[in-house]
Amino acid sequence: MTYRAGWIHYTNVAPILDSLVLPDGVTAITGVPTQMNAALMSGEVDIANISAVEFIRNAHMLEALPDFSVAVLGPVYSVNLFHTRPLKELRRIALTAQSAMSVALLEVLLRERGLCPKLERAEGEAEDLLAAGYDGVLRIGDSALREWYQVVGPLGDTQTMTTLPSTGRGITVTDLACEWFDLTGHPFTFAVxxxxxxxxxxxxxxxAMREARRDGLGHLAQVAQRHAGALGLPPRVVQHYLWNFRYHLEAPDRLGLRQFASKAVPGHAPLCFGKRPG
Structure with a gap:
């Protein structure tokens, strides 16, 4: 019987998926996070790198690989709130329909600050939506990374990613993973x-996934070079972006995941992880 995988093939998982060779009897499809969440829950696929919040919401029926994640400690650069007013003054925020995870994280962060702006579904680039009347826009993935750099870049020869500003062109970019770290001191796990x-x-x-990850992390400069052109970004920006991720679901990542679960989905079933390799 064929085993079916569903991959969310954003650049942030390129070190795992770029060189992955599927074994006999395994097929794969790709899509955005909400599509792969739905595909796993409907049985269209058997495994997927899904939003962590969907794993939490469906913990009664799902288990996660014990040593794979997409997590960060601090900035993620690709889950961003673009806004033209201070956070406490935001009235209307446009939300992408592509990601349940980023929306859930934003809702937690707003609630922790005691803020309740109107949240509306709207697709489009951040600057276009801001010009259309929203004072906040949530963007994720490769588009969010590219639009972040359009606002805060370019990266000078003597600069590093960590020295780039958070504002530009009249826009502030708030990195939601940074907000989470400031709130909790823990990593944030976006996907399992x-x-x-x-x-x-x-x-x-x-x-095969472990071997592909080992190869990707061992050749991160080449992975970044391959994706930089499609993103329209300097290779060293993409390389920094990739080496910033935590791909092994280590103890601090699980701790942050469980803390997020308690805030986002109170009363959820226990989170289950498969047996770690010996």
């Missing part, structure tokens, strides 16, 4: 590789 508890992935697929 989840599957139904009664249908775990074949060991050959998990091993």
């Amino acid at each position: 590789w989840a599957y139904r508890k009664d249908n775990p992935p074949p060991p050959e697929l998990v091993q």
Whole structure:
């Protein structure tokens, strides 16, 4: 029987998926986070790198690989709130329909600040939506990374990513992962590789994923070079972006994930993780 994978192939998982060779009997499709969340829940796919909040909401039926994640400690650069007013003065925020995770994180952060702006679904680039009347726009993924750089860049020869400003062109960019770190001091886990508890992935697929991750992290400059052109960004920006991620779901990542779960989905079922490799 064929085992079906659903990949959210943003640049942030390129070190895992770029060189992945699927073993015999495994097929894959790709899509945005909300599409792959739905595909896993409907049974269209058997495993997916889904939004962590969907894993939490469906913890009664899902299990996650114990050593794969998309997490950061501090800035993520690609889950951004673009805004033209201070956070406490925001009235209307445009939300992308592509990501349940970023919306849930934004809702937690706003609630922790005691803020309740109107949240509306609207698609488009941040600057276009701001010009259309929104004073805040939530953007995710490769588009958010590119639009962040359009606002705060360019990166000078003597600068590093960490010295770039958070404002430009009359816009402030608030990195939601940074906000989470300021609130909790923990990493933020955006995605896990989840599957139904009664249908775990074949060991050959998990091993192939580990080998691909090892190859990708060992050749990060080449991975960044491959993706920089499509993103329209300097390779060193993309390389910094990639080496910033935590791909192994270590103890601090799980701690942050559980803290987010308690804030975003009170009363959720226990989070289950498969057995770590020996």
